Amino acid sequence: MKFLPTCMSDSWWKNTSDLLQGGKQERKRNRKKQASRDTSNKPWLHAGRRKSWVFCYAIADNSYRSLRTERKDQCILISGESGAGKTEATKKILQYYAVTCPASQQVETVKDRLLQSNPVLEAFGNAKTLRNDNSSRFGKYMDVQFDYRGAPVGGHILNYLLEKSRVVHQNHGERNFHIFYQLLEGGEEDLLRRLGLEKSPQQYHYLVKGHCARVSSINDKNDWKIVRRALSIISFNDNEVEDLLSIVASVLHLGNVQFAADEQGNAQVTTENQIKYLARLLAVEGSVLRDALIHKKIIAKGEELISPLNLEQAAYARDALAKAIYGRTFSWLVNKVNKSLAYKEGEFPGWRSTTVLGLLDIYGFEVFQHNSFEQFCINYCNEKLQQLFIELTLKSEQEEYESEGIAWEPVQYFNNKIICDLVEEKFKGIISILDEECLRPGDATDTTFLEKLEETVKNHPHFLTHKLADQKTRKSLGREEFRLLHYAGEVTYSVAGFLDKNNDLLFRNLKETMCNSENPIINQCFDRTELTDKKRPETAATQFKNSLSKLMEILMSKEPSYIRCIKPNDAKQADRFDEVLIRHQVKYLGLMENLRVRRAGFAYRRKYEVFLQRYKSLCPETWPTWDGRPHDGVAVLVKHLGYKQEEYKMGRTKIFIRFPKTLFATEDALEVRKQSLATKMQATWRGFYRRKKFLHMKHSAIAIQSWWRGTLGRRKAAKRKWAVQTIRRFIKGFIYRNHPRCPENEYFLDYIRFSFLMNLKRNLPKNVLDKSWPTPPPSLCEASQLLRQLCMQNMVWTYCKRISPEWKQQLEQKVIASEIFKGKKDNYPQSVPRLFINTRLGNEEINAKVLQALENEAIKYAVPVIKYDRKGYKARSRQLLLTQNAVIIVEDSKIKQRIDYANLTGISVSSLSDNLFVLHVHCEDNKQKGDVVLQSDHVIETLTKTAMRADKVNNININQGSIKFTVGQGKEGVIDFISGSELLIAKAKNGHLTVVAPRLNSR
């Protein structure tokens, strides 16, 4: 048994109540939906009730923690008298898990189903009894499966012996199973019509046996709604619900089937209407069902014998059918619930390892005025549970101290094994005797069974009958009764019905009829193989005994915790504590002995290996491994932890810790240690993770590198291949270069053309004067020539386009100068780079009088000149002006000579480098003084401008040696030109003007 000091501690209470009521935010988040639907399932919403469940939560929590930390299957055994609160406690535990376990979408569904399986099973398996308004009339063991994270992922329910007799009979003050009343109260009109039912329970024989169809504490209408919703949550579809309710209705109709005896005393059905409904609801042939209800089919020596039933037999057959239908449907229902709860690995992939936590809520010990086979089974079951409890707590604990060599003063307790043996022992036990009576040929009756009992177990201290009892007790015993002195008290059982109930017979023809049903549920419940199976089915009691023994195995295999419910009073009243009653329960449950053992004993014990494994991290010597014996390891460990002498004992294989607080302190230390280890591990993990990441990145980089290298290599290879091909083509082209264009040389020729054009593009002549031009290949000579012309034209054109009017004028003048002087006069080349200027004298340099005199004639050009007298060749400074019409020679303010262009017959210059020139004037006109000998520093410019103005370009004579000119009146002058070292102009002795012109280097 697990010791639960936690539930006593304030902190636990605080935590749990915080969790259940205060942990609102989280609950709100997780379960908003559910909360809004259903508050009736939430005890924490009713503050007054809260505290009474705290211990349940503590135990639930403790089992859950053990399940998670030790990964060992757990079970919680809930025991107590009928009505003590077992079922409520079970529900609270489930709700506790629903609230506290980790959640996820799928887990929510599982939780919902686990919770919602309850109202459905309770509707079909619970009923109002004298002891409890919601008494479980079946035993239930529920496994909840948890995954490794501690989330519920599935469940499974085992059901034990449903009290079927309740379907057809209830004691006074009791009811049939809730579902019948719920259906009638809550079922919609439409549904009831389909099922052929009326709203009032009074209409149905099976519902009124106990005369209390309505109970104030039960709200059938509301419960119906809860059940309907729950059915859909545990995945019933509409058809299945309809089929299920058809069966419920059919039981009610069956109860109303009546018989009357015909002349021969054979039963006949008098209620055709019921048969009609039954046929429809059970989907069977009406006439076949009717016949089956009033006949009995036996197979004797391989032959079928059909015999009619009398009234009593017919009623028995009818009731048997009703019980069979209901009982089997209940089992089907549990199966169906199990399917919806089943742990589906597909839904929770990878959560293979599950641990289970079992909850046992079985019918409690009960004593009524009349107790029958059912109470016998129920109380036997409670004996077994008490036996298990004793085995696992009082007995084994004390034995353990002994075997572990711990000094121990034994605590005495009542061991109920003797009663269990009385019931279940082979050959000698009550069940064996009952079975024997059921199976033996001949007229066995309940009375013969009682006699047999008296005979066999007469000396048993816990068994009494009227016959065996002493005078005093005999009064309280009927002749049809036997009494068992149970651990929890005396119960007197009436043997009436024991044989029938144990046989649980259903006539063959009724079975056959049900096998033919088309109602899918009935069809599954009644299996055809049953008809052919020759083996006699096990009796009810034996079945029950076997299933209980299996249950004990299941419970033994798990780590148990216990909730022992104490019933405070027999009146179902709140806040009333019947001391006698409670004292009695505490006594028979052996709780005092338990306390004594616990007080004297140890709160905690563990095998050395397990203890060391769990806490070894708390001591440097034992961490991380202890090489010696675990026993010694634990000794070192507890010493290190500072356990005091009285706090623990070292057994042979286990350590025993006396006080919970010692263990808690150790647990706290472990928690702290775990956290620091976790931090360390995190750091290691981080390092590991970083390295992993680094390696991953390194591999990635290498992969990228090699891929890229590959790509580069492939590209290079492709390029090389291309290059080889190109070179090959090139060589071939070169060989064929002089052939006409053909496939062999086209590439080459194209290339040559291309490269020539590209070369040309890069080396085009820069300007008109640039005569360079790339040498074309032979095949492109013509094209080259054309291109060259085009290029030149283009350059000329662009050049021309760029020329300004002034520059154009300049060039025109230069061209004319060139035409006149080029190659003819020595100082012409010197003039070429010098620009011609519009005029060499501004108007301000010309005398105003002259300007006035020339008022109407604009001066186009003016230049200072030297005039040589015609006779003495005296040099005189003059200005030469060109106007529109004439050449004008000016001396200061006087116009000395005007030569109209018309009169200008020509101009003479020498071929040498001097600057002299002669203007020849037409002389018929006497006004003219004759030709003029002049010298200009800008002789080429002056003459070009004059010739152009006077339109005398062709009249410029360039003479070698000498120039003759007219002096006037027919006389002639001569100017001789010779080259010399420097310029000299002088009158020679021969009267000529001699001009020595300096020789210029560049001629």
Ligand SMILES: Nc1ncnc2c1ncn2[C@@H]1O[C@H](COP(=O)(O)OP(=O)(O)O)[C@@H](O)[C@H]1O
């Ligand atoms: N802790 C409790 N506080 C108040 N009422 C309770 C408590 N436990 C049970 N009851 C009441 O007693 C009735 C019987 O409880 P139930 O769990 O059905 O008994 P059992 O399953 O042991 O036969 C419940 O319907 C409820 O009304």
Ligand SMILES: [Mg+2]
């Ligand atoms: Mg119950």
